[in-house]
Amino acid sequence: MTNRNSALPSKPIDYALEAALADLIWIVKGRFVEAADTIANMDVGQLRPSKARSLWPAYQVDNVGGHHPGYGINGSNVQYRPSSITISRAEEVMYGWLLDYVDGDDARRLLGQWAACQATPRLAGSFRAFCKKSGLSRSTAERRVDGAFKAVAAAILKNAQSLQGPSWSRVMPMMPNSRIDPGKMATVTRWMAPDAKPRHIPEMLEPLRGEAA
DSSP, X not given: OOOGGGGSOSSOOOHHHHHHHHHHHHHHHHHHHHHHHHHHTSOGGXXXXXXXXXXXXXXXXXXXXXXXXXXXXTTEEEEOOOOHHHHHHHHIIIIIIHHHHSOSHHHHHHHHHHHHHHHOHHHHOOXXXXXXXXXXXXXXXXXXXXXXXXXXXXXXXXXXXOOOOOOHHHHGGGOTTOOOOHHHHTTOOTTSOTTOOOTTOGGGSOOOTTSOO
């Protein structure tokens, strides 16, 4: 007779934790795409250390950004210039998450390539084409990418790091298949440190100096 208990998981599933992790994975993906977009629209030669920079695809940018390179002014496009906050977020991804939470340079380069293909397809090409050119099975490559993103999200969750989301208005057009609601994502704070002050939730921010409370 089959023991029914043998079919049950040995450890109860924490559904709240799994839900938090699933939400966090999408934010991590958005941050990687934003980082690739940021790198493509700034002088990457000034970024250090070179080891982290080498993990992203190298290409020459000539007034070309991601899916929407600039803002229309009188019918013309102005090149997108990342803000200092956006650059800081990209540096956190490049010098922190990529090096600390992704195991091995091959996996890091794969994540860098995936992010570049999402953010700047006209420069980096499609991820499908990259896999074909590299002799990789696309399904295997995507499983490795998903596994790496899950590892990054799990590390952030375990360390209770405060987390700032990407600029969703810019990132969402680069992630057409994400099927996420940025409005709902902005309310997810359960992995943040107790003293975190997320910029995307105004009511949780402390007033600026000289500003009425």
